[in-house]
Amino acid sequence: MQVLLRRSEFRQDIGCSVCGQGFRLYWEQNSPSERATMRSIVLGELQEHHSRGQGGDQTSSAHPFDLFRLPSWTGSPKFSRKTLLAGSSRPPSDISKVVMISRRPKEPSQR
Numbered sequence: 001m002q003v004l005l006r007r008s009e010f011r012q013d014i015g016c017s018v019c020g021q022g023f024r025l026y027w028e029q030n031s032p033s034e035r036a037t038m039r040s041i042v043l044g045e046l047q048e049h050h051s052r053g054q055g056g057d058q059t060s061s062a063h064p065f066d067l068f069r070l071p072s073w074t075g076s077p078k079f080s081r082k083t084l085l086a087g088s089s090r091p092p093s094d095i096s097k098v099v100m101i102s103r104r105p106k107e108p109s110q111r
């Protein structure tokens, strides 16, 4: 199960604990317990956007500007991610899209 997120200034269902950016959540399921679980997962993924591996951007620009889907993978995030990179048989397009957007440098530093 996944949720869709979109930056929002009006209705903020969840906020990044690093940069404070608010997001609206679009749920595919309605179970309160599932929502609670997803909230914690999504919060972790939002923090992950700020990690060094994603560029280390501590501002809200670390997050995709368009609608995006979380979690990018199911199961244990770190483990699955490593498995994906190692195997790399066919990374789902959703993942590469999110990672690419997050990694895009704000301004290219040419020196």
Ligand SMILES: [Zn+2]
Pocket: 016, 017, 018, 019, 020, 021, 046, 047, 049, 050, 059, 060, 062, 063
């Ligand atoms: Zn953030």
